[in-house]
Amino acid sequence: MDRRKFLIGAGGAAISGSAILGSGAFTRVESQRRVIIEVAEDPDAYLGLDECPESPNQSYADIDEDGHLEIDMSPDNPTEVGGEGVxxxxxxxxxxxFEVCNNGKQEAVLWIESSDAEDLDDPPEEYEDDLPRVQFYILDEEGDIQRISAENQDEAVDNEWFTSIEEGGCVCVGIRTMTKGLETGDQLIDDDEVVIHANADLVGDENGGNGDDNGD
Structure with missing residues (x-):
């Protein structure tokens, strides 16, 4: 699991991410052969993470000095006209x-694990159905929002909050924040981290995915 840092702020709230790959990414070898497993920068890894090309919002994404994706929507990354957060x-x-690419050898189901920070005030009652505070989504072919984030896999699968990425395919991910009842400077994400799951084992399974089960 590779931790990735994302920063978002209503003043400043942070999001970080990790990459979890399903089966098929590596092979275990028990004979006397040379085996090379090399750590790649995020855009070139089996689960590619990069700025979304040709998007005006790609300026919130960057590859840091360690080759990791970082999302920054805080005063540390102001816009050209002075915006400093949501x-x-x-x-x-x-x-x-940001963009997620499947550079592996089989189709994978993508969803993002995210939880609100525990110390946030509750929103006004009329906005409780709009929780969590931060959601990740893609735009479908009609331009409608399709949520792909949840607190756990069961929630993602039961509500179909996921998408599938074919081998060699990519999707761009958007971020929605809801700051009703919050103050400037509140941190929105629990532990300032999210986990990006790309799981080939869910493809074609009755518990998620929409393709054929390719096995290991």
């Missing part, structure tokens, strides 16, 4: 911020 008491949608 609005308070608002819904903010940032389409196509």
């Amino acid at each position: 609005n308070s008491d608002s819904f903010t949608f940032a389409d196509d911020v």
Whole structure:
């Protein structure tokens, strides 16, 4: 699991990410042969993570000095006209911020594990159905939002909050924040981290995915 740092702020809230690959990425060898397993920068890894090309929101994404994807929507990464974070008491949608590519050898189911920070105030009652505070999504062919984030795999699968990426395919991921009842500077994500799951074992399984089960 590779930890990745994402920063978001209503003043500043952070998101970090990790990559979890399903089967098929590596082979175990028990004979006397030379085996090379090399750590790649995020854009070139089996689960490729990079800025979303040709998107105006790609400026929130960057590859850091360690070759890892970083998302920064905080005062540390202001816009050209001085924006320093998402609005308070608002819904903010940032389409196509970062790109996830399947550089492996089989189709994979993608979903993002994310939880709100525990110390946040509850939103006004009329916005409780809009939780969690931060959601990740893609845009479908009609331009409609398709949520792909959840607190755990069961929630993602039961609600179909996932998408499938074919071998060699890529999707751009957007970020939605809901800051009703919050103040400037509140941190939105639990432990400032999220986990990006790309699981080939879910493809074609009754518990998720929509392709053929390719096995290991």
